[in-house]
Amino acid sequence: MDLLVVGSGLFGLTIAERAADAGRDVVIIDRRDHLGGNAYSEADPDTGIEVHRYGAHLFHTSNPTVWEYVNRFTAFTDYVHRVYTTHGGVVYPLPINLGTINQFFSSARTPDQARALVREQAGEFDPRTARSLEERGIGLIGRPLYEAFIRDYTAKQWQTDPRELPAEVISRLPVRYTYDNRYFNDTWEGLPVEGYTAWLERMADHPRIEVRLETDFFDETQPLNRRDTVGQVPIVYTGPVDRYFDYAEGELGWRTLDFEREVLPVGDFQGTSVMNYADADVPYTRIHEFRHFHPERADRYPSDRTVVMREYSRFAERDDEPYYPVGTPADRARLLAYRDLSAGEPGVHFGGRLGTYQYLDMHMAIGSALSMWRNDLAA
Numbered sequence: 118m119d120l121l122v123v124g125s126g127l128f129g130l131t132i133a134e135r136a137a138d139a140g141r142d143v144v145i146i147d148r149r150d151h152l153g154g155n156a157y158s159e160a161d162p163d164t165g166i167e168v169h170r171y172g173a174h175l176f177h178t179s180n181p182t183v184w185e186y187v188n189r190f191t192a193f194t195d196y197v198h199r200v201y202t203t204h205g206g207v208v209y210p211l212p213i214n215l216g217t218i219n220q221f222f223s224s225a226r227t228p229d230q231a232r233a234l235v236r237e238q239a240g241e242f243d244p245r246t247a248r249s250l251e252e253r254g255i256g257l258i259g260r261p262l263y264e265a266f267i268r269d270y271t272a273k274q275w276q277t278d279p280r281e282l283p284a285e286v287i288s289r290l291p292v293r294y295t296y297d298n299r300y301f302n303d304t305w306e307g308l309p310v311e312g313y314t315a316w317l318e319r320m321a322d323h324p325r326i327e328v329r330l331e332t333d334f335f336d337e338t339q340p341l342n343r344r345d346t347v348g349q350v351p352i353v354y355t356g357p358v359d360r361y362f363d364y365a366e367g368e369l370g371w372r373t374l375d376f377e378r379e380v381l382p383v384g385d386f387q388g389t390s391v392m393n394y395a396d397a398d399v400p401y402t403r404i405h406e407f408r409h410f411h412p413e414r415a416d417r418y419p420s421d422r423t424v425v426m427r428e429y430s431r432f433a434e435r436d437d438e439p440y441y442p443v444g445t446p447a448d449r450a451r452l453l454a455y456r457d458l459s460a461g462e463p464g465v466h467f468g469g470r471l472g473t474y475q476y477l478d479m480h481m482a483i484g485s486a487l488s489m490w491r492n493d494l495a496a
């Protein structure tokens with residue numbers, strides 16, 4: 118073995134694939150019973166509808182290197198992601214666009230008139246210098262729209278004072294003064310034609326790659342654990358960085374999600390793939406309806422049943438799956454301490470969403486793995 122990769126998510130798979138292609142023998146371990154990390158999907162046993170077990174995953178990127186790379190393993194459908202939100206019993210389009218603004222204010226404003234209105238309502242904060250999610254949110258869309266569509270959804274998603282949350286979290290969502298309601302601004306987007314798992318398995322399908330599942334790096338009763346490997350073989354570690362150091366600098370804040378999956382006896386439950394729930398009186402943040410991710414499979418999916426998944430968010434305890442880094446000022450201070458520790462760890466490279474405590478999308482995880490391979494490992 119020339120390289121040990123801990124974690125078979127897209128970061129670990131990208132490193133492993135590049136290393137194997139360069140003639141290295143790689144072992145990937147993962148504590149789960151499947152590869153692919155959070156991008157993993159499976160066919161629902163009752164309906165055959167592809168379900169993203171860890172929450173809906175939409176691939177999008179503007180990075181030509183990443184786009185070329187992922188297309189080596191899968192083709193993508195022409196799916197374009199659109200999200201709607203329910204507020205006060207009424208459905209509005211997201212991200213906030215001219216349609217949302219005119220519907221919310223029962224008006225027929227032009228782009229310039231809508232800009233002028235928002236400017237008037239957003240005067241409290243300048244989004245360019247905003248220090249928190251709340252300041253950036255109000256600065257971008259004004260207080261009435263912020264309170265309707267962002268405040269309570271964010272409270273459910275993060276249960277953290279929006280004045281403590283990083284401004285970047287809200288910068289993920291564009292604001293548009295046209296009727297364009299594409300959720301993402303990226304050049305390319307789509308879903309893997311044969312599903313996520315076929316894509317992820319193809320990345321690991323190389324004679325120089327061995328995948329060992331149900332193998333926890335911290336379980337000293339199993340081979341390839343931390344004690345027996347660190348300093349002996351180069352390691353790429355993509356699990357939580359605080360766990361690696363036994364929480365020596367304190368626990369980093371993570372959000373986890375609970376998913377409630379249900380097969381309903383109707384052909385179409387909500388008419389779209391993702392419906393957000395903006396209000397505090399609905400306990401979940403959103404409902405996914407998986408059939409809508411693949412309209413091209415309509416003849417293969419049943420017409421009288423559908424799979425939906427309600428998503429609930431809460432703080433992660435140590436035994437929960439950590440999904441979203443919270444990133445309060447206290448977390449960021451701890452992260453700096455963990456970065457110092459990471460730099461001193463012999464032959465261990467920390468990567469991915471958990472290993473760097475960053476809110477990475479798939480294309481960002483792949484892009485940063487390609488950079489790590491090129492800059493730190495290839496030679």
Ligand code: FAD
Nearest residue numbers: 124126127128148154155172174175334356469470478479
């Ligand atoms: P992960 O996929 O988390 O993989 C890490 C792996 O490490 C896991 O398989 C885990 O089991 C393993 N591991 C951890 N600890 C150990 C250990 N001790 N021993 C062995 N193995 C270990 N991105 C998008 O581009 N679009 C989306 O729509 C999107 N939606 C998302 C929705 C949710 C709910 C979440 C959580 C993420 C979403 N993402 C999305 C992000 C996407 O999942 C990540 O970018 C991608 O999974 C990052 O891959 P990764 O390899 O860093 O981490």
Ligand code: UDP
Nearest residue numbers: 202266267268270271274286287289290393
């Ligand atoms: N957000 C919101 N209302 C919405 C959708 C998003 O307030 O209807 C905010 C919320 O704080 C969320 C952030 O914008 O965490 C990013 O949203 P996105 O849909 O990109 O999050 P993800 O899909 O990663 O959960």
